Amino acid sequence: MLQCVADFSCDKGPEFRLSAMYCCGVRQGVGDVEHATQVRLTREVFAHLDANTTALAPDVMYHATSAYDSPERLAREKEILFRKYPLLMGLSGQLPNAGDFLTDDYSGVPIVVVRDRGGDVRAFLNVCRHRGARLVEGCGKTGRAFSCPYHGWSYSLQGALMGIPDKDSFAGVDKADRGLVELPAIERDGMIWVIPTPGAELDADAHLCGLAPELANYGFADYHLYETRVLRRNFNWKMVIDTFLEPYHFGVLHANTVGPLLFPNLCLFDGFGPHLRETLPRRSIETLRDLPEADWDLITHTAMVYVLFPNTVLVMQIDHVELWRVYPVADNVDECVMYLDFLIPEPVETESARQHWDRNMDLTIRTVDEEDFPVSAGIQSGLASKAQSELVFGRNEPALAHFQSSINEALAAVR
Numbered sequence: 001m002l003q004c005v006a007d008f009s010c011d012k013g014p015e016f017r018l019s020a021m022y023c024c025g026v027r028q029g030v031g032d033v034e035h036a037t038q039v040r041l042t043r044e045v046f047a048h049l050d051a052n053t054t055a056l057a058p059d060v061m062y063h064a065t066s067a068y069d070s071p072e073r074l075a076r077e078k079e080i081l082f083r084k085y086p087l088l089m090g091l092s093g094q095l096p097n098a099g100d101f102l103t104d105d106y107s108g109v110p111i112v113v114v115r116d117r118g119g120d121v122r123a124f125l126n127v128c129r130h131r132g133a134r135l136v137e138g139c140g141k142t143g144r145a146f147s148c149p150y151h152g153w154s155y156s157l158q159g160a161l162m163g164i165p166d167k168d169s170f171a172g173v174d175k176a177d178r179g180l181v182e183l184p185a186i187e188r189d190g191m192i193w194v195i196p197t198p199g200a201e202l203d204a205d206a207h208l209c210g211l212a213p214e215l216a217n218y219g220f221a222d223y224h225l226y227e228t229r230v231l232r233r234n235f236n237w238k239m240v241i242d243t244f245l246e247p248y249h250f251g252v253l254h255a256n257t258v259g260p261l262l263f264p265n266l267c268l269f270d271g272f273g274p275h276l277r278e279t280l281p282r283r284s285i286e287t288l289r290d291l292p293e294a295d296w297d298l299i300t301h302t303a304m305v306y307v308l309f310p311n312t313v314l315v316m317q318i319d320h321v322e323l324w325r326v327y328p329v330a331d332n333v334d335e336c337v338m339y340l341d342f343l344i345p346e347p348v349e350t351e352s353a354r355q356h357w358d359r360n361m362d363l364t365i366r367t368v369d370e371e372d373f374p375v376s377a378g379i380q381s382g383l384a385s386k387a388q389s390e391l392v393f394g395r396n397e398p399a400l401a402h403f404q405s406s407i408n409e410a411l412a413a414v415r
């Protein structure tokens with residue numbers, strides 16, 4: 001099912017107790033991290049539990065607040081991170097059939113991604129070659145072609161200009177020169193990547209810096225899009241990602257919600273180039289101690305958080321996938337927009353299943369929107385006060401330090 005919701009805000013309901021983000025569920029035939037890796041990570045979790053430790057960064061990191069409130073810095077981020085890097089547009093299940101399309105404008109480039117009749121995913125500038133009208137809005141399904149809503153020029157799903165109404169008035173216009181402008185796009189292991197710059201080179205495996213085989217094991221191509229929601233909030237785009245990157249706050253900020261289900265201040269961290277994997281064990285992982293290693297299933301007892309640099313957080317939640325894709329809004333250092341794509345292992349066929357996933361999605365959003373995001377908004381307003389020029393990342397926040405350092409390095413690498 002393809003479904004877009006223009007914007008979302010939730011009212012805290014009396015039933016709000018525990019986040020679906022961390023709830024227990026039953027996995028339904030989804031893929032896994034390679035089992036040897038699961039065993040290694042589980043052993044690391046037990047070692048930390050036994051020693052009352054967590055993964056540590058080499059040093060405390062002092063991070064300039066200008067990373068969050070400098071217009072010049074944001075301009076560099078937009079120019080480099082959102083134009084030169086592959087951006088994850090979604091998982092394959094979001095475009096299951098020929099003619100399915102989605103659009104994305106928040107990189108600063110109007111993008112339309114479509115599955116063509118040969119089954120390939122293609123991306124184009126969402127700009128008609130007549131007088132520049134937008135071809136499509138939102139997401140949905142088109143037929144054999146895109147038809148411009150202004151004067152009716154039509155384009156094949158491969159981007160070729162097919163039809164010009166009253167073509168005699170355009171004598172000499174070569175249709176071969178007026179196809180849609182194509183963007184580099186690739187579908188790999190169930191993930192759809194686009195670089196918003198025509199002619200750029202896209203190598204998904206190289207981009208993922210060794211993480212590709214692990215992601216491939218999840219079998220993302222088999223997931224089904226349940227729903228996409230779009231949220232705009234008033235803080236820097238990177239703060240959305242920051243909030244996923246340490247469990248140090250679980251015992252305090254989430255003391256009455258998800259905190260009791262997870263270990264506060266315990267995570268594993270692994271970097272893959274600028275990307276990262278953060279393993280957040282649930283307390284239920286202790287049950288694995290009674291089982292032979294061959295039976296260890298780490299995924300059931302963790303939230304696996306991946307940052308796919310620069311702007312995506314992929315959370316593997318036992319039986320479903322949350323994809324958070326985050327962008328700055330225009331030139332505003334203190335405004336962001338995020339897509340939450342909620343992908344599930346089986347198509348919804350019953351009303352009870354629909355209610356189950358509705359509850360999961362609502363509670364997922366409530367957890368971040370009612371506890372994490374208000375703190376982020378407060379941080380952003382505090383930055384404006386110029387109370388301090390730098391933030392402090394403890395050694396117990398290695399994923400956070402890695403993400404912010406990776407951005408610093410990416411910006412510094414381009415003159």
Ligand code: FES
Binds near residue numbers: 128131149152
């Ligand atoms: S702008 Fe598209 S047909 Fe005229």
